[in-house]
Amino acid sequence: MRILVVEDDTRIADPLAAALRSQRHLVDVALSGEDGLDLFDAYQHELVVLDLMLPGMSGLEVCRTLRRRGSISKVLIMTARDSVRDKVTALDEGADDYVVKPFDSSELLARVRALSRRGYGDRGTVLRHGLLELDQASSEARYDGRRIDLTRTEYAILEMMLRHPTRVLSADALYSRVASFDGAGDSGTIKSHVANLRKKLRAAGSKSAAIVTVYGFGYRLADA
DSSP: OEEEEEOSOHHHHHHHHHHHHHTTOEEEEESSHHHHHHHHHHHOOSEEEEESSOSSSOHHHHHHHHHHTTOOOEEEEEESOOOHHHHHHHHHTTOSEEEESSOOHHHHHHHHHHHHHTOBTTBOSEEEETTEEEETTTTEEEETTEEEOOOHHHHHHHHHHHHSTTSOBOHHHHHHHHTTSTTOOOGGGHHHHHHHHHHHHHHTTOSSOSEEEETTTEEEEOOO
8 A cells, every 4th residue: 555654753753654664555754734635645645644733734634634625545543642532533534543642563553454454445455457466455466366476666566557557657657656665776777676577477477478568658567
Protein backbone atom coordinates (compact mmCIF):
# COMPACT_ATOMS: atom_id res chain seq x y z
CA MET A 1 0.00 0.00 0.00
CA ARG A 2 0.95 3.63 -0.31
CA ILE A 3 0.58 5.17 3.16
CA LEU A 4 0.57 8.79 4.25
CA VAL A 5 1.79 9.53 7.78
CA VAL A 6 0.67 12.96 9.04
CA GLU A 7 2.55 13.66 12.29
CA ASP A 8 4.35 16.85 13.31
CA ASP A 9 6.73 15.13 15.77
CA THR A 10 9.61 13.65 13.77
CA ARG A 11 10.58 11.50 16.77
CA ILE A 12 7.36 9.60 16.09
CA ALA A 13 6.99 10.08 12.34
CA ASP A 14 10.45 8.88 11.30
CA PRO A 15 10.55 5.52 13.15
CA LEU A 16 6.92 4.90 12.24
CA ALA A 17 7.67 5.47 8.56
CA ALA A 18 10.69 3.16 8.81
CA ALA A 19 8.58 0.41 10.41
CA LEU A 20 5.94 0.69 7.67
CA ARG A 21 8.60 0.63 4.93
CA SER A 22 10.05 -2.53 6.47
CA GLN A 23 6.68 -4.13 5.63
CA ARG A 24 7.07 -3.10 1.96
CA HIS A 25 4.67 -0.18 2.14
CA LEU A 26 5.35 3.06 0.27
CA VAL A 27 5.35 5.83 2.83
CA ASP A 28 5.12 9.61 2.57
CA VAL A 29 5.39 11.86 5.63
CA ALA A 30 3.76 15.24 6.20
CA LEU A 31 4.38 17.44 9.24
CA SER A 32 1.11 19.41 9.03
CA GLY A 33 -2.48 18.87 8.01
CA GLU A 34 -2.18 21.22 5.04
CA ASP A 35 0.92 19.43 3.71
CA GLY A 36 -0.82 16.12 4.28
CA LEU A 37 -3.75 17.10 2.08
CA ASP A 38 -1.37 18.33 -0.63
CA LEU A 39 0.47 14.99 -0.63
CA PHE A 40 -2.80 13.08 -0.63
CA ASP A 41 -4.02 15.04 -3.64
CA ALA A 42 -0.82 14.08 -5.47
CA TYR A 43 -0.71 10.36 -4.63
CA GLN A 44 -4.18 9.29 -3.43
CA HIS A 45 -2.85 7.08 -0.63
CA GLU A 46 -4.74 3.93 0.32
CA LEU A 47 -4.20 4.61 4.04
CA VAL A 48 -3.68 7.80 6.07
CA VAL A 49 -2.12 7.45 9.53
CA LEU A 50 -3.17 10.71 11.12
CA ASP A 51 -2.25 12.49 14.34
CA LEU A 52 -5.07 14.53 15.86
CA MET A 53 -2.99 17.30 17.44
CA LEU A 54 -1.40 19.02 14.45
CA PRO A 55 -0.28 22.63 14.01
CA GLY A 56 -2.80 24.66 12.02
CA MET A 57 -5.35 22.26 10.58
CA SER A 58 -6.18 19.53 13.09
CA GLY A 59 -6.29 15.84 12.32
CA LEU A 60 -10.07 15.85 12.67
CA GLU A 61 -10.28 18.62 10.08
CA VAL A 62 -8.05 16.62 7.73
CA CYS A 63 -10.22 13.52 8.15
CA ARG A 64 -13.40 15.56 7.68
CA THR A 65 -11.98 17.16 4.52
CA LEU A 66 -11.03 13.78 3.04
CA ARG A 67 -14.53 12.41 3.61
CA ARG A 68 -16.19 15.56 2.32
CA ARG A 69 -14.20 15.16 -0.91
CA GLY A 70 -15.50 11.61 -1.24
CA SER A 71 -12.26 9.81 -0.36
CA ILE A 72 -12.67 6.11 0.48
CA SER A 73 -9.10 5.71 1.74
CA LYS A 74 -8.67 4.20 5.18
CA VAL A 75 -7.88 6.59 8.04
CA LEU A 76 -6.08 5.43 11.19
CA ILE A 77 -6.10 8.04 13.95
CA MET A 78 -3.28 8.20 16.50
CA THR A 79 -3.49 10.48 19.52
CA ALA A 80 -2.71 10.82 23.22
CA ARG A 81 -6.41 11.40 23.90
CA ASP A 82 -7.99 8.18 25.13
CA SER A 83 -11.47 9.17 26.31
CA VAL A 84 -14.48 7.39 24.86
CA ARG A 85 -15.84 10.73 23.67
CA ASP A 86 -12.66 11.48 21.68
CA LYS A 87 -12.76 8.04 20.05
CA VAL A 88 -16.43 8.38 19.16
CA THR A 89 -15.84 11.83 17.67
CA ALA A 90 -12.97 10.57 15.49
CA LEU A 91 -14.97 7.59 14.26
CA ASP A 92 -18.01 9.75 13.57
CA GLU A 93 -15.85 12.07 11.46
CA GLY A 94 -14.90 9.15 9.23
CA ALA A 95 -11.89 7.46 10.84
CA ASP A 96 -11.65 3.68 10.42
CA ASP A 97 -9.54 2.92 13.49
CA TYR A 98 -7.94 4.59 16.49
CA VAL A 99 -4.68 3.97 18.38
CA VAL A 100 -3.64 5.73 21.60
CA LYS A 101 -0.13 7.09 22.15
CA PRO A 102 2.26 5.83 23.32
CA PHE A 103 1.82 2.66 21.27
CA ASP A 104 4.06 -0.23 20.33
CA SER A 105 4.94 -0.30 16.64
CA SER A 106 3.81 -3.95 16.44
CA GLU A 107 0.30 -2.89 17.48
CA LEU A 108 0.12 -0.19 14.83
CA LEU A 109 1.45 -2.55 12.13
CA ALA A 110 -1.21 -5.09 13.12
CA ARG A 111 -3.90 -2.44 12.77
CA VAL A 112 -2.52 -1.50 9.34
CA ARG A 113 -2.70 -5.15 8.28
CA ALA A 114 -6.29 -5.37 9.51
CA LEU A 115 -7.28 -2.26 7.57
CA SER A 116 -5.57 -3.64 4.47
CA ARG A 117 -7.61 -6.83 4.71
CA ARG A 118 -10.80 -4.78 4.60
CA GLY A 119 -9.85 -3.76 1.07
CA TYR A 120 -9.63 -0.35 -0.53
CA GLY A 121 -12.85 0.87 -2.09
CA ASP A 122 -14.12 -1.89 -4.35
CA ARG A 123 -10.67 -3.37 -4.81
CA GLY A 124 -9.75 -6.50 -2.89
CA THR A 125 -6.41 -7.11 -1.25
CA VAL A 126 -5.22 -9.24 -4.20
CA LEU A 127 -4.39 -7.45 -7.46
CA ARG A 128 -4.56 -9.75 -10.50
CA HIS A 129 -3.63 -9.57 -14.17
CA GLY A 130 -3.83 -12.87 -15.99
CA LEU A 131 -1.69 -15.39 -14.09
CA LEU A 132 0.11 -12.63 -12.21
CA GLU A 133 -1.14 -11.60 -8.77
CA LEU A 134 -0.03 -9.48 -5.84
CA ASP A 135 -1.39 -10.28 -2.39
CA GLN A 136 -1.23 -7.00 -0.47
CA ALA A 137 -2.11 -8.57 2.87
CA SER A 138 0.96 -10.83 2.78
CA SER A 139 3.11 -8.62 0.47
CA GLU A 140 3.57 -11.65 -1.77
CA ALA A 141 3.80 -11.79 -5.56
CA ARG A 142 2.89 -14.94 -7.47
CA TYR A 143 2.80 -16.10 -11.08
CA ASP A 144 0.50 -19.06 -11.77
CA GLY A 145 0.63 -19.79 -8.05
CA ARG A 146 4.43 -19.74 -7.83
CA ARG A 147 5.89 -17.22 -5.40
CA ILE A 148 8.24 -14.53 -6.74
CA ASP A 149 10.78 -13.01 -4.35
CA LEU A 150 10.95 -9.27 -5.01
CA THR A 151 12.90 -6.37 -3.58
CA ARG A 152 10.87 -3.54 -2.07
CA THR A 153 11.49 -1.43 -5.17
CA GLU A 154 10.44 -4.22 -7.56
CA TYR A 155 7.34 -4.89 -5.47
CA ALA A 156 6.35 -1.21 -5.55
CA ILE A 157 6.82 -0.97 -9.32
CA LEU A 158 4.78 -4.12 -9.91
CA GLU A 159 2.04 -2.90 -7.56
CA MET A 160 1.69 0.35 -9.47
CA MET A 161 1.55 -1.49 -12.80
CA LEU A 162 -1.10 -3.87 -11.50
CA ARG A 163 -3.18 -0.92 -10.27
CA HIS A 164 -3.04 0.54 -13.79
CA PRO A 165 -2.78 -2.55 -16.03
CA THR A 166 -3.69 -0.82 -19.28
CA ARG A 167 -1.72 2.40 -18.80
CA VAL A 168 1.74 3.19 -20.10
CA LEU A 169 3.74 4.39 -17.10
CA SER A 170 6.80 6.57 -17.59
CA ALA A 171 10.05 5.96 -15.72
CA ASP A 172 9.44 9.19 -13.80
CA ALA A 173 5.96 8.05 -12.76
CA LEU A 174 7.31 4.70 -11.57
CA TYR A 175 10.15 6.36 -9.73
CA SER A 176 7.70 8.61 -7.90
CA ARG A 177 6.37 5.43 -6.24
CA VAL A 178 9.77 4.26 -4.98
CA ALA A 179 11.61 7.52 -4.32
CA SER A 180 11.23 7.17 -0.55
CA PHE A 181 13.16 3.88 -0.50
CA ASP A 182 16.84 3.90 0.41
CA GLY A 183 18.89 2.65 -2.52
CA ALA A 184 16.08 3.21 -5.02
CA GLY A 185 18.49 5.26 -7.16
CA ASP A 186 16.86 7.72 -9.53
CA SER A 187 14.44 7.58 -12.44
CA GLY A 188 17.29 6.43 -14.67
CA THR A 189 17.58 3.17 -12.71
CA ILE A 190 13.95 2.16 -13.34
CA LYS A 191 15.07 0.38 -16.53
CA SER A 192 17.28 -1.92 -14.45
CA HIS A 193 14.51 -2.62 -11.94
CA VAL A 194 12.08 -3.46 -14.76
CA ALA A 195 14.68 -5.75 -16.36
CA ASN A 196 15.08 -7.60 -13.05
CA LEU A 197 11.31 -7.92 -12.75
CA ARG A 198 11.11 -9.45 -16.22
CA LYS A 199 13.81 -12.01 -15.36
CA LYS A 200 11.99 -13.03 -12.19
CA LEU A 201 8.66 -13.34 -14.01
CA ARG A 202 10.27 -15.51 -16.72
CA ALA A 203 11.85 -17.68 -14.02
CA ALA A 204 8.40 -18.11 -12.46
CA GLY A 205 6.98 -19.40 -15.75
CA SER A 206 5.99 -16.43 -17.89
CA LYS A 207 6.41 -17.54 -21.52
CA SER A 208 6.62 -14.03 -22.98
CA ALA A 209 7.55 -10.57 -21.78
CA ALA A 210 5.10 -9.77 -18.98
CA ILE A 211 6.16 -6.12 -19.08
CA VAL A 212 6.17 -4.35 -22.43
CA THR A 213 8.41 -1.40 -23.31
CA VAL A 214 6.62 1.36 -25.20
CA TYR A 215 9.60 3.17 -26.66
CA GLY A 216 9.70 6.86 -25.90
CA PHE A 217 6.89 6.59 -23.33
CA GLY A 218 7.51 3.95 -20.69
CA TYR A 219 6.21 0.54 -19.67
CA ARG A 220 2.93 -1.34 -19.38
CA LEU A 221 1.80 -4.85 -18.54
CA ALA A 222 1.41 -7.21 -21.48
CA ASP A 223 -2.12 -8.17 -22.42
CA ALA A 224 -3.42 -10.88 -20.08
